[in-house]
Amino acid sequence: MNGHAIGRLVRLLRQRADLTQVELAARSGVHGLDLLAYRHEGDVDRLVTEVLAASTGPVIAAGSVDSLERIQALNRHGVWAFTVGSAIFENQFPAGATVREQVEYVLNVAAGADPA
Numbered sequence: 001m002n003g004h005a006i007g008r009l010v011r012l013l014r015q016r017a018d019l020t021q022v023e024l025a026a027r028s029g030v031h032g033l034d035l036l037a038y039r040h041e042g043d044v045d046r047l048v049t050e051v052l053a054a055s056t057g058p059v060i061a062a063g064s065v066d067s068l069e070r071i072q073a074l075n076r077h078g079v080w081a082f083t084v085g086s087a088i089f090e091n092q093f094p095a096g097a098t099v100r101e102q103v104e105y106v107l108n109v110a111a112g113a114d115p116a
Contacts, residue, residue, distance in 0.1 A: 048061070
């Protein structure tokens with residue numbers, strides 16, 4: 001079992017890099033991967049590093065990308081993209097309260113702008 005639903009979230013239940021995800025990323029015919037990096041209960045940096053190293057296609061990080069630190073870490077790792085969902089609607093970012101302001105903040109940080 002790679003994960004299970006906890007409320008509205010899915011958690012990856014491995015204490016080390018999820019080898020299933022790494023193996024999947026390396027398979028012939030896999031042209032990209034949606035990685036639930038921050039729902040992994042182990043070493044997220046290791047998971048992302050290993051999946052990126054194994055993948056021949058784009059890796060998109062999804063799930064619980066809800067802070068400046070996580071966006072910057074994903075940028076450092078070099079993921080192809082990431083998704084942000086409920087964090088925008090819950091005003092998780094230090095920006096204005098509108099969806100537009102939250103989205104603009106995320107886009108600016110993703111582009112490497114100084115968040116200050």
